[in-house]
Amino acid sequence: MSATAPLCILFASERAANSLVAGIPAAARGMMQLHKSNAKHPVVIAVPGGWEPSSLCRSELERLAPGTVLHPTDSDIVEAAGWIGGAAVQSMTDDEMRNIADSWTDVVAADVAGLNQAAHRIVASTGKPGDGIVSRHLNRPISQAITRIVLRWPGARPWHATLAAGLVGLIMLACLLFGGAAGLLAGAALFQLASIIDGVDGEMARATFRSSARGAMMDSLTDAATNLGFVGGVSYNVYMNGDQSAGLAGALACLILANGSAMLGWQSRRDDANFTFDGLKHRFGARPSRIRQWLTWIAMRDFYAFAAFVMIMLGGATLLLYAFAIITAGWFAVLCAFLPNWKKPGESS
Structure with a gap:
């Protein structure tokens, strides 16, 4: 030969x-x-x-x-x-x-x-080790089923899924702002749907070797905007339906979340790393413990999107906003405690 x-x-x-x-x-x-x-x-x-x-x-x-x-x-x-x-x-x-x-x-x-x-095996392997408990057992199986269907279209790209998640977020916000009580329920369902679709772009990128820093940044920005839109929209909806105190508590949570997210995004750029809002999660979990793991899971989008959906469907929107305010304040306090000693990736502590 x-x-x-x-x-x-x-x-x-x-x-x-x-x-x-x-x-x-x-x-x-x-x-x-x-x-x-x-x-x-x-x-x-x-x-x-x-x-x-x-x-x-x-x-x-x-x-x-x-x-x-x-x-x-x-x-x-x-x-x-x-x-x-x-x-x-x-x-x-x-x-x-x-x-x-x-x-x-x-x-x-x-x-x-x-x-x-x-x-099928390739898409099934596109989950991330850092997936939360809701994502691992509910969101990821559904999003991977969507990914397998979308990838049958040769022209499908990860940014199409990012755009779809953003459009769902916009419809969600419109429902919350203008839909009254029915819009509150629809907005909660759409927020959970956006949380599921959020996984599709990353799965598509990993399955077809299209992962990129720009794609990850657009995904992060879309997620952050949807999160803020949901908290702000629910707060406005509840306020306009007569519960001003809960609405104001939610507005405070929205303000804290926006400031904390901006700090995390700014810090990721200072670290010369890819733009992300996950820096605190990674550093908080650097010394793992059972309590830290559960606190990380609770603070992840997959968990609070599903929890918010369930609470609103059960009529607990007021309680949800108070809980958001308390949890967001705690999250912001932890962030402020970590920032003074924040190390770039690879730096010794």
Whole structure:
């Protein structure tokens, strides 16, 4: 066999080779890694009978493996130095890639059904270790189901999901400001929906290798605006319906939340880190304990969005606003206690 014979990533059909999530992005990353591990061999994507890459396929390969030349190949006629099934390329270790010696007959070509199963596993792995208890058990399963559906559209991008979450937030605010008692209930349901949709953009980004600092910043800003809109909208709704004291308590909570969020955003920029409002959560959990873990969970959006939804549905909007005021004041006090000794990531304490 020629020393320059190609390493072949094998798909069962043209449709499979052009597929998104488990197909092209994984194959592109595989091509890049195989180039690093086996520099003496070219890498090709092969399909029995040959195939024609779609424009999306070519753009994804250029994005994920820049500079790599795509060679669409007929697996029936190519002489290969090694074969790898397209669905397996994403899970291979470096050692496995360096020691590819499989024959074509030993490799399972990636068909559409197998790639769909692999895509399901990829999306299922997009949860984050820092997910709260509500997100882990309720929000994430629903958002991942939405992500799997959205990713069937080749043109879907994470920012579409961010925009959708922002639009839900705007509708929520309109319901709270102008909908009266019915609007209060609708706003609570929409806030919980926004909390669920909030996970979709990150899942899409991780599943298709599109994570970016700008995308994370837009997601954080949308979340913060929706949070403030909800607290302020509920406060206005309750105030206008006759409970001025609770409405004022909620307005105070909204003001504290806005100031604290601005401080966290400003601090993240001072740290030369990606723009985020999660700095306090990360530092508060640096020395974990059961109490700290529960306090962190309670302060996370997935928990308070769901708790607010339940309380409002049960007629507890007034109690909710007092609770928001107390909890937000405590959160702000902790923030102020941490800020004087705030260390940049990587600095010793």
